Amino acid sequence: MKNYITLLKENDLKATIQRTSILKSIDQAGHINIDAIYEDVKELHPTISLATVYKNIISMKTNHVIIEVPMNGEKAKYELKKEEHIHLICQKCGKIKDTKITKQIQQALIVDNFKLNHSQINLYGVCSSCQER
Amino acid sequence: MKNYITLLKENDLKATIQRTSILKSIDQAGHINIDAIYEDVKELHPTISLATVYKNIISMKTNHVIIEVPMNGEKAKYELKKEEHIHLICQKCGKIKDTKITKQIQQALIVDNFKLNHSQINLYGVCSSCQER
DNA sequence: ATAATTGCAAATTTTTTGCAGGTTC
DNA sequence: GAACCTGCAAAAAATTTGCAATTAT
Numbered sequence: 001m002k003n004y005i006t007l008l009k010e011n012d013l014k015a016t017i018q019r020t021s022i023l024k025s026i027d028q029a030g031h032i033n034i035d036a037i038y039e040d041v042k043e044l045h046p047t048i049s050l051a052t053v054y055k056n057i058i059s060m061k062t063n064h065v066i067i068e069v070p071m072n073g074e075k076a077k078y079e080l081k082k083e084e085h086i087h088l089i090c091q092k093c094g095k096i097k098d099t100k101i102t103k104q105i106q107q108a109l110i111v112d113n114f115k116l117n118h119s120q121i122n123l124y125g126v127c128s129s130c131q132e133r
Numbered sequence: 134m135k136n137y138i139t140l141l142k143e144n145d146l147k148a149t150i151q152r153t154s155i156l157k158s159i160d161q162a163g164h165i166n167i168d169a170i171y172e173d174v175k176e177l178h179p180t181i182s183l184a185t186v187y188k189n190i191i192s193m194k195t196n197h198v199i200i201e202v203p204m205n206g207e208k209a210k211y212e213l214k215k216e217e218h219i220h221l222i223c224q225k226c227g228k229i230k231d232t233k234i235t236k237q238i239q240q241a242l243i244v245d246n247f248k249l250n251h252s253q254i255n256l257y258g259v260c261s262s263c264q265e266r
Numbered sequence: 267a268t269a270a271t272t273g274c275a276a277a278t279t280t281t282t283t284g285c286a287g288g289t290t291c
Numbered sequence: 292g293a294a295c296c297t298g299c300a301a302a303a304a305a306t307t308t309g310c311a312a313t314t315a316t
Contacts, residue, residue, distance in 0.1 A: 048273080184298070
């Protein structure tokens with residue numbers, strides 16, 4: 001559990017209850033889309049409006065508090081900003097697990113004449129628990 | 134230049150002018166979003182409707198003729214189905230270049246207990262021609 | 267006190283749907 | 292000729308906007 005207030009202030013955003021609630025929802029879920037965040041936050045804050053969620057997702061994305069993860073065929077999900085990592089996306093249960101970008105992967109991804117800034121790696125397959133069934 | 138008619142029939146879709154035009158547009162562009170496809174196809178086929186483009190993108194995606202490439206912050210782009218590859222996305226000019234997934238990369242991406250079906254790798258950075266400026 | 271943020275309602279944009287007529291195989 | 296596909300208009304879904312009231316610093 002992070003200190004969402006500090007996180008917001010460090011990134012030049014006011015710490016409103018709406019924002020901290022959204023961050024808490026994202027943090028708990030790991031990866032979650034706008035509608036699910038809205039439903040989630042409404043539990044504690046029934047008066048929040050979807051427009052506010054949209055506005056805050058935009059501002060927190062702009063200020064690098066959260067990261068947008070575009071999804072194949074569905075709505076984008078959001079995660080807290082953290083070190084770059086790989087997404088293991090299970091095609092059975094839909095869960096997304098993070099895994100580290102190893103030195104080996106970093107090495108392998110060096111491409112001639114391309115100045116790499118940031119990489120986005122999604123691996124689709126079947127996670128360990130779904131394989132057992 | 135591929136034979137779009139055969140490509141469609143092989144994948145259980147009727148070869149209409151609308152579909153072959155959409156495929157031609159995608160093939161020429163490499164990676165292109167729905168609106169740009171629509172504008173493109175309208176040049177030759179002024180009567181095509183946007184709804185038809187949407188419907189065909191869905192059917193051709195379902196039947197594995199094309200692939201959707203979700204984009205960060207913008208609308209998804211589409212490409213013809215081909216071997217798995219990496220996208221090098223230039224943050225200056227916006228162009229997307231494809232590059233091969235090497236044996237080395239394949240090796241590096243093996244993760245414990247995850248049965249990998251397909252990988253999606255987008256590398257964001259600056260392409261060679263934009264670096265020269 | 268100031269500037270930013272909220273919630274609402276309305277506007278806009280994006281995507282999907284139903285259906286009559288036309289096309290492909 | 293059967294099944295599928297198109298284009299239109301309308302519907303539905305997703306996102307953005309304007310604004311008065313409220314809140315954070």
